[in-house]
Amino acid sequence: MRFERFSVALSDPLTTASTTITRREGFLVWIETETRCGIGESTPLAGWTESIADCRDALSRIEDGWAFETCPSGQDIDAAFGDVLRSAPAARHGLTLACLDLRAKRARQPLYRYLGGRERVTSVPVNATIGDGSVAETVTAAENAVEQGYSCLKCKVGARSVEEDAARLRAVRSAVGSAVELRCDANGAWGREQATAAFEAFEDAGVSYVEQPLSPTDIEGHAALRADTEIGVALDETVRTTPITRVLADQAADVLIIKPMVLGGVDRARATARLAHAAQTDVTPVVTTTIDAAYARAGAIHVGASVPTVIACGLATGELLDTDLACGPSVTRGEIAVPQTAGVGVCGETATGNPVGRSKTTDA
Ligand SMILES: O=C(O)CCC(=O)c1ccccc1C(=O)O
Numbered sequence: 001m002r003f004e005r006f007s008v009a010l011s012d013p014l015t016t017a018s019t020t021i022t023r024r025e026g027f028l029v030w031i032e033t034e035t036r037c038g039i040g041e042s043t044p045l046a047g048w049t050e051s052i053a054d055c056r057d058a059l060s061r062i063e064d065g066w067a068f069e070t071c072p073s074g075q076d077i078d079a080a081f082g083d084v085l086r087s088a089p090a091a092r093h094g095l096t097l098a099c100l101d102l103r104a105k106r107a108r109q110p111l112y113r114y115l116g117g118r119e120r121v122t123s124v125p126v127n128a129t130i131g132d133g134s135v136a137e138t139v140t141a142a143e144n145a146v147e148q149g150y151s152c153l154k155c156k157v158g159a160r161s162v163e164e165d166a167a168r169l170r171a172v173r174s175a176v177g178s179a180v181e182l183r184c185d186a187n188g189a190w191g192r193e194q195a196t197a198a199f200e201a202f203e204d205a206g207v208s209y210v211e212q213p214l215s216p217t218d219i220e221g222h223a224a225l226r227a228d229t230e231i232g233v234a235l236d237e238t239v240r241t242t243p244i245t246r247v248l249a250d251q252a253a254d255v256l257i258i259k260p261m262v263l264g265g266v267d268r269a270r271a272t273a274r275l276a277h278a279a280q281t282d283v284t285p286v287v288t289t290t291i292d293a294a295y296a297r298a299g300a301i302h303v304g305a306s307v308p309t310v311i312a313c314g315l316a317t318g319e320l321l322d323t324d325l326a327c328g329p330s331v332t333r334g335e336i337a338v339p340q341t342a343g344v345g346v347c348g349e350t351a352t353g354n355p356v357g358r359s360k361t362t363d364a
């Protein structure tokens with residue numbers, strides 16, 4: 001096992017209610033046998049996962065203690081390194097993705113089939129991700145996305161007043177028409193009163209759901225908000241810190257956001273998505289990235305393809321990067337391609353020091 005640091009830049013910073021993301025740094029992880037190589041990606045995001053320093057420490061300790069003769073399973077890895085990985089989900093993500101890549105290559109299956117996906121799935125619907133911005137900036141981003149073929153937009157809210165956000169969303173709605181799904185993500189910005197006001201103010205804009213309106217620990221608040229409105233409630237930050245069984249039992253969400261990097265790997269992400277699907281009150285999983293590079297994005301796409309997820313996922317985040325480690329799956333008409341070659345199936349594998357430049361213009 002070995003790993004190497006990488007750094008990729010966003011073409012434009014993504015501003016949310018809680019932070020501005022300008023660059024993503026992480027590690028590529030390689031697992032090699034005599035005949036094959038598996039590649040994984042650890043891209044920590046402070047506040048969501050361990051820090052980059054803690055991720056490096058965890059990977060270093062694992063590199064030092066690596067004693068597997070063949071490529072280990074996730075269970076083998078947890079048995080050997082559970083203590084190191086418990087508080088390092090991004091490290092676990094990279095390591096287990098490398099192992100799964102190699103094991104799926106050996107089985108000659110695309111990762112989503114190796115994970116247990118039953119049918120052949122060639123694409124997953126995706127939303128465009130639109131950051132905080134003025135009314136004009138938000139409308140321009142929404143129009144560009146719809147022109148490129150997206151029929152679902154996710155707009156960051158909560159950095160401005162509820163009135164301003166409502167004005168942004170109404171302007172988007174009148175620009176894109178009624179057929180486009182509009183979601184938003186408040187990243188935990190509001191208190192209960194503000195959230196109630198926002199849900200009322202957003203109704204005109206035809207918002208389908210709001211991600212993380214309240215603080216991650218306010219499970220009761222989310223359950224109450226849900227009972228009170230037509231707009232759906234999605235939980236994201238809450239999924240990081242609260243057992244999924246509690247969220248489901250308390251009926252606190254219509255939608256669960258599944259981030260493999262935050263949950264510690266594509267195996268755990270799939271298990272969580274399946275729990276949501278199996279819940280009595282039908283909770284819909286939506287798989288998203290933390291704005292990862294090509295390998296982790298592809299891993300997340302395989303998670304989406306491996307569960308019967310029918311609604312748009314937050315997997316179109318490669319579009320936000322200026323450079324990337326490889327050419328990841330492309331988005332056409334609001335659907336992202338699922339790699340069908342064995343393993344994770346990222347093409348044009350390059351060294352970490354040599355990011356692939358991306359063209360910012362995409363064919364419609
Ligand atoms: O879901 C999407 O459309 C993209 C992913 C995204 O918004 C995101 C990216 C990095 C960190 C947090 C988040 C989030 O969903 O809150």
Ligand SMILES: [Mg+2]
Binds near residue numbers: 187211
């Ligand atoms: Mg979110």
